[in-house]
Amino acid sequence: MLRLAYLYRNLTRNPMRALLTCAAVALPITIYVLSMSVVDGVNRFLDNSARQLRLAVTHRASIINPLPAGYRAKIESLDPTRTRLLSVCGIDWIGGKIEGDPRPLSALGADHDTFIQTFPEYRLTPGEIAEWNRDRRAIIVGAAAARQFGWSVGDRITINPSLPPYQPMEFRVISTAPRAEDPLTLWFHRQYLVEARRQAGWEEERVGFYFIKCASQADLEHFRAAIDALFANTPDETRTQDEKAFMNEFITQQFNLPRNLTILAAVTVFVAVMAAANTMSMNFRDRLNELATLKAMGFRGTLVSAIIQAESLFLCTVGGLLGALGPYLAFNHTPLRDFTVPLIQQLDVRAATCGKAMLIAAGISVLAALWPAWLAARMNVVTALRNLE
Amino acid sequence: MALPISYNWRNLFVRKLSTALTFTVVTVVVFVLAVLLSFAEGIRASLSSSGSRANILVLKPGSTAEGTSIILPEEYARLPQTPGVARGPDGRPLISRELYVQTSIPRRGPGGAPANVAVRGVEDTAFAVHDEVRLVEGRMFEPGALEVIVGRAARDRYRNLELGGEIPLGRLGHRTCRVVGVFEARGGAFESEIWAPLTLLFDAYARRFVSSAALRLEDPAAAQAAVAYVNGPAVNLEARLETDYYRELSAKTREIVVLTTILVGIMGVGAAFAVANTMYAAVDGRRREIAMLRTIGFPRGSIMAAFVVESLLICMAACAAGLGLSLLVNGVRQDFLSEATWTVLAYELRVTPRTLVAALATAGCVGLLGAMAPALRAARTGVIEALRKA
Numbered sequence: 001m002l003r004l005a006y007l008y009r010n011l012t013r014n015p016m017r018a019l020l021t022c023a024a025v026a027l028p029i030t031i032y033v034l035s036m037s038v039v040d041g042v043n044r045f046l047d048n049s050a051r052q053l054r055l056a057v058t059h060r061a062s063i064i065n066p067l068p069a070g071y072r073a074k075i076e077s078l079d080p081t082r083t084r085l086l087s088v089c090g091i092d093w094i095g096g097k098i099e100g101d102p103r104p105l106s107a108l109g110a111d112h113d114t115f116i117q118t119f120p121e122y123r124l125t126p127g128e129i130a131e132w133n134r135d136r137r138a139i140i141v142g143a144a145a146a147r148q149f150g151w152s153v154g155d156r157i158t159i160n161p162s163l164p165p166y167q168p169m170e171f172r173v174i175s176t177a178p179r180a181e182d183p184l185t186l187w188f189h190r191q192y193l194v195e196a197r198r199q200a201g202w203e204e205e206r207v208g209f210y211f212i213k214c215a216s217q218a219d220l221e222h223f224r225a226a227i228d229a230l231f232a233n234t235p236d237e238t239r240t241q242d243e244k245a246f247m248n249e250f251i252t253q254q255f256n257l258p259r260n261l262t263i264l265a266a267v268t269v270f271v272a273v274m275a276a277a278n279t280m281s282m283n284f285r286d287r288l289n290e291l292a293t294l295k296a297m298g299f300r301g302t303l304v305s306a307i308i309q310a311e312s313l314f315l316c317t318v319g320g321l322l323g324a325l326g327p328y329l330a331f332n333h334t335p336l337r338d339f340t341v342p343l344i345q346q347l348d349v350r351a352a353t354c355g356k357a358m359l360i361a362a363g364i365s366v367l368a369a370l371w372p373a374w375l376a377a378r379m380n381v382v383t384a385l386r387n388l389e
Numbered sequence: 390m391a392l393p394i395s396y397n398w399r400n401l402f403v404r405k406l407s408t409a410l411t412f413t414v415v416t417v418v419v420f421v422l423a424v425l426l427s428f429a430e431g432i433r434a435s436l437s438s439s440g441s442r443a444n445i446l447v448l449k450p451g452s453t454a455e456g457t458s459i460i461l462p463e464e465y466a467r468l469p470q471t472p473g474v475a476r477g478p479d480g481r482p483l484i485s486r487e488l489y490v491q492t493s494i495p496r497r498g499p500g501g502a503p504a505n506v507a508v509r510g511v512e513d514t515a516f517a518v519h520d521e522v523r524l525v526e527g528r529m530f531e532p533g534a535l536e537v538i539v540g541r542a543a544r545d546r547y548r549n550l551e552l553g554g555e556i557p558l559g560r561l562g563h564r565t566c567r568v569v570g571v572f573e574a575r576g577g578a579f580e581s582e583i584w585a586p587l588t589l590l591f592d593a594y595a596r597r598f599v600s601s602a603a604l605r606l607e608d609p610a611a612a613q614a615a616v617a618y619v620n621g622p623a624v625n626l627e628a629r630l631e632t633d634y635y636r637e638l639s640a641k642t643r644e645i646v647v648l649t650t651i652l653v654g655i656m657g658v659g660a661a662f663a664v665a666n667t668m669y670a671a672v673d674g675r676r677r678e679i680a681m682l683r684t685i686g687f688p689r690g691s692i693m694a695a696f697v698v699e700s701l702l703i704c705m706a707a708c709a710a711g712l713g714l715s716l717l718v719n720g721v722r723q724d725f726l727s728e729a730t731w732t733v734l735a736y737e738l739r740v741t742p743r744t745l746v747a748a749l750a751t752a753g754c755v756g757l758l759g760a761m762a763p764a765l766r767a768a769r770t771g772v773i774e775a776l777r778k779a
Contacts, residue, residue, distance in 0.1 A: 020666040027659030061562035062492050166451040252502055253726035271417050275663040278410040282670040
């Protein structure tokens with residue numbers, strides 16, 4: 001008890017210094033929490049891709065080269081019973097924009113009969129599925145996209161595709177996919193796109209890429225090789241990857257954000273260590289005679305070190321708490337919730353990330369107090385007391 | 390009467406550890422700022438030197454980039470009538486038909502991930518229209534041969550693009566082309582591309598249409614009329630200044646600058662707190678000294694200035710160190726995948742005068758903000774009490 005009182009007195013006798021140290025630790029921790037939230041978001045996205053046991057089949061030469069529409073039937077014929085290869089979904093990217101709005105969309109046309117089975121993580125309600133099957137102009141918009149553009153279920157929207165047919169296409173929003181991991185993509189019937197293209201005079205029907213849902217990891221491995229083998233030595237050879245590898249290729253090309261943000265987080269933690277170490281070394285210097293007196297009175301070196309460590313731990317933990325709580329509250333309970341970030345669109349600051357940040361703050365405190373605590377433990381009482389001014 | 394600067398300088402070495410730690414904190418902040426900005430500066434430098442103000446770029450209405458645009462032969466045929474188009478020595482209009490495709494090439498270095506590199510099919514007129522493009526190594530491709538020339542940035546960043554290297558092109562990847570030349574384009578976006586004869590790409594990709602057309606104007610002032618003509622019913626395509634097109638692509642750099650400002654802003658405030666902490670300690674440790682200075686006649690202002698100068702000395706030294714460190718990344722080649730074109734732009738990280746100004750401003754603000762409150766406390770030191778305590 002007495003020791004706690006001593007700790008408390010020490011912390012409050014230079015309140016300005018305690019406050020500044022807390023702040024100097026809190027701000028880097030804030031950056032850590034923000035950066036790692038982005039990284040975790042990307043990883044969650046990729047993990048979801050991996051869990052879905054899907055393969056992406058693209059043209060071997062380049063993703064922009066479309067594949068023949070007949071490939072779906074050929075791939076399906078690899079497993080006619082549909083027990084290992086559950087569904088094949090042809091997909092076409094049209095990008096798209098809304099008239100008078102510079103923000104680009106990511107709209108994809110998918111085979112409507114297999115979309116529901118291939119992308120079960122959208123968890124559409126039976127009503128939504130019925131709507132999707134009934135209306136060929138149906139479109140599912142990601143939750144973040146819906147919020148950005150102010151769309152809700154039942155709205156009619158017009159999208160200008162960035163690819164042929166280059167003419168406005170009308171859709172009806174049937175779901176805002178609130179439970180999907182991908183908050184940004186828009187899905188509509190590929191058949192509708194094919195018809196629009198045919199009307200505008202684009203005859204040839206080809207498909208951008210295929211997504212294939214497999215029953216198990218073993219089947220995934222099997223079909224990855226089997227599909228490429230099926231189309232080997234044809235005019236349009238394929239490149240089959242699992243969905244995570246497919247997505248990761250795009251992400252690493254975007255400034256390699258996950259890796260670079262991790263580096264940034266590490267650098268800021270380093271800054272926090274420096275700032276905290278500065279305070280602890282100043283405290284140590286100011287209280288040199290006091291610590292020497294304690295030792296002269298018979299307190300052991302370990303206790304004196306522990307006092308310094310405890311003070312550091314307290315300062316850094318409070319700093320860490322403030323630094324983690326700030327973004328947690330801001331991104332979960334204020335309008336900042338709708339703030340969009342590259343790649344994952346929505347910053348999801350989770351309690352687990354904040355908890356990790358607190359642990360790191362504790363780690364910072366240990367590092368910061370290491371040198372003063374060691375000095376204190378080894379301090380020669382006679383020299384220290386003699387040096388008193 | 391001001392205190393001599395050597396007084397500040399020598400004071401910094403009284404508390405070596407504190408000074409060193411504060412110095413490190415500010416150095417790291419400046420370093421992070423400079424590195425983050427060097428990404429934006431590199432991209433900006435590359436895209437702002439892309440294109441010419443005398444050129445207009447024609448795309449299909451609705452398409453957002455060259456890669457998604459399709460211009461059919463009958464649409465292209467309407468372009469030569471555009472008013473103000475320059476003519477070459479042979480009297481033909483300077484219009485460059487271009488086909489824009491992409492191919493996947495691994496980056497150099499171990500484990501280099503594949504990148505989508507742009508391949509542009511061009512005719513002879515392209516070199517009159519894009520007059521910034523000039524060969525620096527090797528020779529021009531021969532029409533009819535399976536030969537390409539590559540930009541300098543692409544050669545440095547991607548595998549097998551050196552002179553004599555071979556890359557597979559074509560819809561089926563079955564046309565193996567040899568690199569016979571390397572070109573420069575004032576550091577612009579073309580340098581990240583591979584250029585091939587248009588007929589070669591027509592054949593290899595089984596295309597009968599082009600992606601875009603670039604028109605050279607006699608007078609840049611006539612651009613508006615030409616753009617209006619192309620956008621109008623006579624042609625019904627979408628034209629814009631080439632420079633505007635690349636400015637739009639550089640929108641990404643604004644994102645980086647915003648992100649940098651937020652991150653470095655937070656770090657900077659943190660650093661200011663660290664500096665303030667150090668300066669408070671310096672003030673508290675020198676109360677008697679300050680009182681003494683006041684007694685022998687130094688006014689409050691000089692005392693205050695002395696502490697501000699001391700803080701600025703640390704921060705400016707740290708600024709220099711941080712910038713020095715950031716020079717290590719200067720010139721490192723990076724690339725990014727543009728969301729509009731789905732092809733990569735290879736650029737060099739650049740530490741520019743703009744970075745220097747931003748670093749100085751940040752370090753200056755950190756130093757000033759950090760020193761203000763402690764310096765005020767120093768100036769308010771009560772002379773009698775401070776001396777009596779001794």
